[in-house]
Amino acid sequence: MKGPRSLLLTLSVAVLVTACSKQAPQTEAVEAPPAEEPTYSSAQYYITTTYALITSGHKSFSHDGESVLMNSDKSGVFNAYALPVSGGDPVQLTDSTDNAIFSVSWFPEDKRILYTYDSGGNELNHIVVREIDGSYRDLTPGDDLKADFLGWADDGESFYLVSTERNQRSFDVYRYATTGYERELVFENPGLSVSAISGDGRWLALDKPRTSADSDVYIVDLSSDDKEPVLITEHDGNIAYGSMGFAPDSSYLVYSTNELGEFSQAWQYDLETQEKSLLAEDDWDVWYVSHSPNGRYRVTGVNADASTQVTLTDLSSGEDFELPGLPAGDLGNIRFAADESMVALIVNADNSPSNIHVVDLDAGTSSQLTEALNPAIDPAHLVNNSVVRYESFDGLEIPAILYKPHNASADYPAPALVWVHGGPGGQSRTGYSATIQHMVNHGYAVLAANNRGSSGYGKTFFHMDDRRHGEEDLQDIVYGRHYLETLDWVDDSKVGIIGGSYGGYMVAAALAFEPEAFDIGVNIFGVTNWVRTLESIPPWWEDFKESLYDEMGDPATDAERHRRISPLFHAEKIVKPLLVVQGANDPRVLQVESDELVAAVQANEVPVEYVVFPDEGHGFRKRDNRIAASEAYVKFLDTYLRAEN
Numbered sequence: 001m002k003g004p005r006s007l008l009l010t011l012s013v014a015v016l017v018t019a020c021s022k023q024a025p026q027t028e029a030v031e032a033p034p035a036e037e038p039t040y041s042s043a044q045y046y047i048t049t050t051y052a053l054i055t056s057g058h059k060s061f062s063h064d065g066e067s068v069l070m071n072s073d074k075s076g077v078f079n080a081y082a083l084p085v086s087g088g089d090p091v092q093l094t095d096s097t098d099n100a101i102f103s104v105s106w107f108p109e110d111k112r113i114l115y116t117y118d119s120g121g122n123e124l125n126h127i128v129v130r131e132i133d134g135s136y137r138d139l140t141p142g143d144d145l146k147a148d149f150l151g152w153a154d155d156g157e158s159f160y161l162v163s164t165e166r167n168q169r170s171f172d173v174y175r176y177a178t179t180g181y182e183r184e185l186v187f188e189n190p191g192l193s194v195s196a197i198s199g200d201g202r203w204l205a206l207d208k209p210r211t212s213a214d215s216d217v218y219i220v221d222l223s224s225d226d227k228e229p230v231l232i233t234e235h236d237g238n239i240a241y242g243s244m245g246f247a248p249d250s251s252y253l254v255y256s257t258n259e260l261g262e263f264s265q266a267w268q269y270d271l272e273t274q275e276k277s278l279l280a281e282d283d284w285d286v287w288y289v290s291h292s293p294n295g296r297y298r299v300t301g302v303n304a305d306a307s308t309q310v311t312l313t314d315l316s317s318g319e320d321f322e323l324p325g326l327p328a329g330d331l332g333n334i335r336f337a338a339d340e341s342m343v344a345l346i347v348n349a350d351n352s353p354s355n356i357h358v359v360d361l362d363a364g365t366s367s368q369l370t371e372a373l374n375p376a377i378d379p380a381h382l383v384n385n386s387v388v389r390y391e392s393f394d395g396l397e398i399p400a401i402l403y404k405p406h407n408a409s410a411d412y413p414a415p416a417l418v419w420v421h422g423g424p425g426g427q428s429r430t431g432y433s434a435t436i437q438h439m440v441n442h443g444y445a446v447l448a449a450n451n452r453g454s455s456g457y458g459k460t461f462f463h464m465d466d467r468r469h470g471e472e473d474l475q476d477i478v479y480g481r482h483y484l485e486t487l488d489w490v491d492d493s494k495v496g497i498i499g500g501s502y503g504g505y506m507v508a509a510a511l512a513f514e515p516e517a518f519d520i521g522v523n524i525f526g527v528t529n530w531v532r533t534l535e536s537i538p539p540w541w542e543d544f545k546e547s548l549y550d551e552m553g554d555p556a557t558d559a560e561r562h563r564r565i566s567p568l569f570h571a572e573k574i575v576k577p578l579l580v581v582q583g584a585n586d587p588r589v590l591q592v593e594s595d596e597l598v599a600a601v602q603a604n605e606v607p608v609e610y611v612v613f614p615d616e617g618h619g620f621r622k623r624d625n626r627i628a629a630s631e632a633y634v635k636f637l638d639t640y641l642r643a644e645n
Helices: 013-020 042-046 434-441 472-485 502-513 530-535 539-552 559-565 567-573 591-603 623-642
Strands: 051-053 067-072 079-084 101-106 113-117 126-130 136-138 147-152 158-163 172-177 183-187 193-197 203-209 215-221 241-246 252-257 265-270 276-280 285-291 297-304 307-314 319-321 330-336 342-349 352-360 365-368 385-391 397-403 414-420 445-449 490-500 521-524 578-583 608-613
Touching: 042 434, 042 623, 051 330, 051 342, 051 352, 067 101, 067 352, 101 147, 113 147, 126 147, 147 193, 193 241, 203 241, 203 252, 203 539, 215 241, 215 252, 241 285, 265 285, 276 285, 307 330, 385 472, 397 472, 414 472, 414 502, 414 623, 434 445, 434 623, 445 472, 472 490, 472 502, 490 502, 490 623, 502 521, 502 567, 521 623, 530 539, 530 559, 530 591, 567 591, 578 591, 578 623, 591 608, 608 623
Parallel strands: 079 101, 414 445, 414 490, 490 521, 521 578, 578 608
Antiparallel strands: 051 067, 067 079, 101 113, 113 126, 126 136, 147 158, 158 172, 172 183, 193 203, 203 215, 241 252, 252 265, 265 276, 285 297, 297 307, 307 319, 330 342, 342 352, 352 365, 385 397, 397 445
C-alpha cells in the first residue's frame, strides 16, 4: 500500500451464447496439437536482472557525468551500482547479502552516495552515506525510526532528510551539512505529509488527505518565524489536491487536482503572486510533471489506459520532442545530467524487462547500457498482453490486461487465472512481469482485472468501492471469470484467482463469499481480518489515517461491517484449494493474518499450502525468495488447477 488507497449472479445472455458456441460439432476436423514451446523455470525468469534509476529530483549522474547511479538485484540482493555512461559493466558500490539496499543520490561534487535500507522488509528505513573510501555512516541511527531523503539545496552545501525519530507518527524535516553532516531541525511536523522542498530551502510543500476523495496542499515558508503551514487549495466539496514538486528556480509549486473533471490535471502555484495556472492536462490522469536541473526541459507523464505516455518539452522553444533511437515501450525514470546534455531512462515493454538507456541530447544519439533479460530465455517465447474490457454484474465496464499463452486454442484451451492488484486503489498495468510471464509460459492464461476502485479511470470509478470493499468490487472479479468463459481458448472448468496485498484479500474473500466462483486461490500477503489490520496500521501512516478510515471505515464504529467482509470470520465456507504466501516481517499485513486463515482452512479439511519467508516484508525483494514464490505458484496450479477433473 502507498497512501490510504494503496493498502491494499447470473451470466449475461451474450456470455451464455458465446459459451455455448464453444461446443464444436462432431463433424469438424480436430486441430493438430500445437507445437511444443519450451518451458522455463522460475529461476530462469528471475535471473533476469532488475534495473532501476533513482528518484526524480535527486542526483542521478555523477558530478563528472561519467556514471549513472542505479539499483539492481544483479547479485541476488538489491544493491547500489554505478553504471558507466560510456558502456561496460556496472560497478557495485554496496555489498549487502541480506537487506535490500536502494541508492538515493550522488553527492554534488564527489563520488559519495546516499542510500537507504531497512531490516528484512520492516519498512523502518535508514539513510546512510557511503564515503569515497567505501566506508559507511548511518545518518539516522536508532531502532524504531523511519527516514527518507527529501532533496538537495541548490548550492550543494546541504541536503534534507525526513525522520520519525522525535515522533513515530510524524516526519520532521532536518537539514544536514554536506561536509561533516551536522544537522538542524528545520520543521517540526504537526501531522501533515511532507512532499517536497524547494531548491533554495525556503519553501516546504505538505499534503493533507482529509477523506478518500478530498485532500489539500499546504506550503510553509521556512524563513518565517512561525513556520506555520498555509493552505493554498481552499475549496468546497470533494476535490483531491497533491504536491508534485517545485520548479528548478523555486518560483512555483506544481500540484495536481481533479477539480475540473474526472481526471487529474497539473497546475502551478506562483509562490510570489499566489496565482494559479494550468500546466498540463490530458484525457487521462496527469501522473507527474518534472523538470531538468536548470529548467530547460519539462517531462509530463500520463497514465493512459494502464500505460505511461511521456511528453518531453523544450521550454526554450515551447516545442515537444522525442528522444532518438529508443525501442518501443513505456519510458520511465527519466533523469537529466546536471548540465542537461544527457538523459538516462528506462524502457519497459510487455515482452522486455526494464533496461537503462542514455541519450546524448547534443549529438542526438542513444545507447542501451543494460541487458536485463536472461539470455537463456528466447524473447519470442514471451507474450504481449492486450487491454480488454468486460461488463460486470451491473453493466459497469471493467478494464483488464489479458495474457494469452502462445499454444492456447479452442481445441487446446488453457486454464486461467484472474489476477487482482493491490491497493485497494492500485492498478494492473501493461509491461513486463516475470511472475505473470512464468505462469503464462507454463500454459496459464491471466486476466489482470482493474475492478471498480482502481486508479487511472477517473475519480468516479476510483471511489465506487468506498466502504463497499469485498462486495461490488468482488463481483467485478467474479465477472472476470465470466468473461474468461466467453473465450474459446480458455478452459472454463479451470479458472483460479490470485493476488497480493488487497488482491490477496480479494482472493480470500472470493473463496469465502463466492465459494463456487473459482477453482483455486493464491493469497499473497492478503488481509483476512480488517478489524485487526485497521487497528494495527504502522504509526508512520498517521498523516493519512483519517482518509484511510473514511474509505475503509473506522474500526471503532464500523467493526461489525469489517467482521462481515473479513474472510477469516467466514473461513468455514472455503472449500477450494488455497495457497498462502507471507513475509514474516510485513508491517502492513501481519503474519498472524495468514497464520489464522491457514489454520481455519485446514480445519475444513481443504487442501492448503503455506509459504512463509522469514526475511521479507510486504513484497519479496530477495531473488531467491521471488524464485521460490513463483515456483510455488506454478507447482500449486499444476497440482490443483490443471489436474482438476
